[in-house]
Structures are given as C-alpha cells and as structure tokens.
Amino acid sequence: NFPNPFNPETWIPYQLSKEADVVIRVYNAAGRLVRTLNLGYKPAGRYVTKATAAYWDGTNEDGERVASGIYYYAIEANDFSCVRKMVVSE
Numbered sequence: 889n890f891p892n893p894f895n896p897e898t899w900i901p902y903q904l905s906k907e908a909d910v911v912i913r914v915y916n917a918a919g920r921l922v923r924t925l926n927l928g929y930k931p932a933g934r935y936v937t938k939a940t941a942a943y944w945d946g947t948n949e950d951g952e953r954v955a956s957g958i959y960y961y962a963i964e965a966n967d968f969s970c971v972r973k974m975v976v977s978e
C-alpha cells in the first residue's frame with residue numbers, strides 16, 4: 889500500500905491476470921476484522937495508481953477512525969489470496 893505508514897488514508901495497488909470479484913479485508917494486529925472493502929467485479933488489468941487502486945480511508949465499518957498501529961490486509965480474487973502489513977501512524 890502507499891503511503892505506508894499512513895494517516896489517515898492509503899491506496900492498495902493490485903493486478904489481475906483474469907477478471908475476478910475482488911475483496912479486501914483489513915484486520916487489526918489481534919486479528920479482528922476492522923473493515924471490508926468489496927471492490928466487486930474487476931476485469932484483468934493493473935490497478936496501481938491512486939485513480940485505480942483500492943482506497944481505504946482509515947476507518948472501521950462504523951466510520952470511526954482506527955487507532956495508530958499495525959494492520960493487515962487480505963486480498964481475495966477468485967482462488968488467489970495474500971496478506972500484507974501496513975502501519976497507521978499519528
């Protein structure tokens with residue numbers, strides 16, 4: 889993601905070799921789900937700029953800003969998944 893660390897917003901770039909429904913889930917360091925970003929159906933391509941990458945505004949499902957700390961995001965697209973770390977700083 890970029891920037892990393894960030895406060896309060898970040899972009900998560902990704903690329904798809906074939907079309908897929910894309911979901912990104914953000915977890916806190918304890919493994920609790922903080923936010924789900926349902927990006928929906930996306931055609932194959934590169935989503936790497938601010939205009940195309942997934943956007944997270946640093947809030948939880950209730951719209952509250954998350955605390956500073958380490959978070960993890962899991963990207964799921966068809967049978968692919970991966971987890972990466974990101975840092976929210978004040």
